[in-house]
Amino acid sequence: MSDVLDQAVLDVLRSLSAPGEPDVLTEVLQLFMVEVPPRLEKWRNAWAAGNIQAVHRSAHSLKGSAGNIGANAMFAVCKELDEKSRAGDTGAIGSLVDALGVEYGRVQAEIERLLHT
């Protein structure tokens, strides 16, 4: 059992499925895999272009996605990015760029594992 995704959150998502309806957990995880990569790309572009407002907006939205699937470590990085970019602290953001990539990679691997088992 991995702790990349919070088991309690996954259990809640699984319990939301209505009988005869598609599984909510599967739906949400698939949505995450479709929605997050382009926003991560957008975030990297904004950071490369030095557009701090766009960096903040993207970090904020990524934080929401991570929080909703119980990706606690990725959520923590996004939360810090959200706060630092709101404050305009570019030095702190630079040190978090790699961390976000690493955390996203772990989440992605875990989701793939969950969806294919």
Added chain:
Amino acid sequence: MVPWQVLVADDEPVSRTVVGAMLKKAGYPVLFAPDGEQAWQHLSTDDPPAIALLDWEMPGLQGPEIVQRLRARESSTPTYVILLTSRDSSADIVQGLRAGADDYVTKPANEDELLARVNVGTRVVQLQTALADRVRSLEDALANVKALQTLLPMCAYCKSIRNDQNYWEKVETYFTQHSNVSFTHSYCPNCYERFVRPELEALEDARAAQERQRRR
């Protein structure tokens, strides 16, 4: 309980889907809006959703702006607004509530807390709806009372009343049409002496006269 419709407005698809699934599981019909403009389109109709969960930060219109617009409109049954916010500083929450939101939920939403707060919203909506219905029926009753408080032209001799269309109507007809009053016909003791007794006596005399003629 009436299943009040709930609007979920959030630009972040994962959050929108999760919050929507929580509400659907609890039996609420759910409407979705992926941005502030579309949320406003749902809320500015003649029959807006009873409860709205609005994300604080959305492209286009943001949550507090939508609430301000909503509160500027006159309504006897205003939409109950819960702000969805990942900000947890009390200054932000105060700003949202000042703008006219009824409550807030921090993201990511906890299922039990979210539903408890939405249930509070349904209680408020139910009370407001019942109150608005009561006010409407009282207003109708008051309009009827006012109609009967005007000067009515009445014929001094036959007591007919001239109605708004300039026709003379019997008192009974007029009041039956303009109020919930209906009449049963009877007579008072004075009129019994003045009209009924003489009529009965005349009938009795006529019958006696007929009897006498028959015997002859």
